[in-house]
Amino acid sequence: MKRSLLVSIVSSLFLLIGTGVGFYCLHDYYNGNEVDATSSLGEKVQTPTESDKSTDLKSIIHETQKSVVQIEAQLKDDDTSSGSGFLYNTTGDVITNAHVVDGAEKITVKTSDAKQFEAQIIGMGDTTDIAVIRVPGLKETEPLVVAEERMAEVGDEIIALGSPLGLQNTVTTGIISGLDREFILEPYRYEHIYQISAPITNGNSGGPLIDADTGEAIAINSAGTDSGAIGFSIPLPNVIDEIKGWSEEPVEITVDSEGHEVIVTPQGLTGEDYKDNATYLIGYFYESLSTQDYVTAYSLLGSRWQSEMSYEDFRSGYIHTVHVEVSNTTGSLNQTNDEVKVTATIKAEERTEDQKTTTALYNVTYQVGYENDHLKILTGKAQKLK
Template identity: 55%
Template sequence: MSAAACLIILGSGTAGAYLIHQSAESSLDGQPLLAAAKTSAQDDKGAVKAAAPKTRKAIIEDSQKRVVTIESGDGLGSGFLYNKQGDLLTNAHVVSGSREVTVRTLNHKEYKGQVIGIGTETDVAVVRVPELKELEPLPLAEGYKAEAGDEILALGSPLGLENTVTTGIISGLNRSFDIDPYTYSNLYQISAPITHGNSGGPLVNAETGEVLGINSAAATEESGIGFSIPISSIIAQAREWSAQPMSKLPDVSAGGEDDDGGDGYADERDIVAYFYESLNTGDYVSAYSLLGSEWQGKISYEDFRSGYLKTGYITLGTLSLKKLEDGAQVTVDITAEERKDSGTVYQSYSMNYSVGYENGELKILHGKGEKIK
């Protein structure tokens, strides 16, 4: 198996993951969200004194105020404020297929954001939230020269656990690989644990609080190895989108302009994503209706529904598409919240679906899966 085959980008599935909404921190009371921390102070004579170095805790608290959770039609990820226009940097795969997304801040206020720029080969996008305009962004380390051993923080919403921070070091440099349709070059390899939902979150220098990169991929769920796109390699493109937003977004998943097959699906991956979205919202009727007649002939609706009653949220990995002569094959790794008598467990599966048209409608014709140990 090639190294690239073991890599995953970290967007959550259609329904994201289970969300734990904590109460807003009392330290934010009366303070503007994302407000800048003071970096200098005046003495009794009015002279400016040099600011003391920030503690690790202060850097984390300041950074979290500028990091958001992003929910789109395809899942859940993270992002961070990078300018005073209310623009957020995130990964393209977090917002792919969506023009409008939901953005949730540290104090759990929700805003509508517009995707104003998205890469088709580079996994980066910009989301604009007018309500966040003029708020202080995270500082960017554009001229940063990384070295192995540099201490870092990874912020985001792994598995929907918002406001999560993990620590580690830069453990490797100049890593490059492809995860269709994106090309990743000169990445930072990091030891800070990241997983689904971390996508688009900032990689922060643990000593200065400056953004070093965008957390984007992991080797495997269990490896503890992640990858971050250096901020210096994508900031110029992001600023171009902020200055001149795209009037029409490209269809990143298909590699072309926006187009659907006439049934509301951009391609066969969308019906599989909608299948899991229906399951996660308890809409078993819609999920069952997406199955082909042969599959429905093997299981009644009642049995289908009862099979999912002890399943909580299902988190999706990256949906992969392979076109066939008579349809398509869609593969995806999922993590299911399973409620057992002994307690709740989280089990990962590798799923493979055959998708094609039946009586003029796109259907999930067959499916099989196996546990990922």
């Protein structure tokens, strides 16, 4: 009996020891190994890297710039006014500030791809600094997405687009730094507007304030301090009903003898303006390539060049290009003043088949001219530098 009791005690001890060792091993195993989730609720969320955020920001800027225009208004007594605006519907209507176009006898807009059109005022505020101009030449062009109801909050990241001091497609970034600001700049009253940290100055007026996360237009850049360090923007939800009303029932627009809207063709340029637009077009061409927007880049080529090279061949020629920097750009008119020769130095980052990145330098020469009233890149050649 004693022997049987002793065997029972020893067996119990071994069982307790074995159980303890087993629990320890299981704890050590699961504590030191990652368990694959079988439910989507347990899947890891991939946090965007800084590189991903930078790529998204560049894409948002490039896409939204297509709907932003530079505005030049010819006033009485040979005076001029300049500013910015953005396309918000497929009728060709552009939102801007009233102070940009007030008193204008002629309004010209320039798009991001260097096309120029005339515009007419179809609505303008008396004390609210907003206006809508109609550009028949931009009808059916894809507009900017507008946040019609959502208001921004302090700390939201934003992008301000416009043409300060005549420098088209200028970008500044910042945050919403204040809400419900109010002040008066006769004859306009600014109420419940955003204060922003993105620098804006003369020429930014009327340009869009973009939500850096969604790419939507949330406000109209309207005023800035003398230093340019603080800006003020009118929230679109506060004025969208008035804007829509002008688009649906224009208060002023020129029509022809048959009652149709006047169709205005782009204006050809000569002299310094022609050279400036031509050099700008080359920069925009390479900006499109840098953001992999091959469709836009290809559309800037003249019809003869396109007939000699399909879109597929064009795209395959740049598919390994990661980024392009343009420098030393100059333009010179030919003897008949109908084309501009643009030369530049190109620094291109290119990805090899083994996924390595190399840098190459090129001297490029392009002929830029009008084709069916649109500025196009007619011919071009590149020479690789050693």
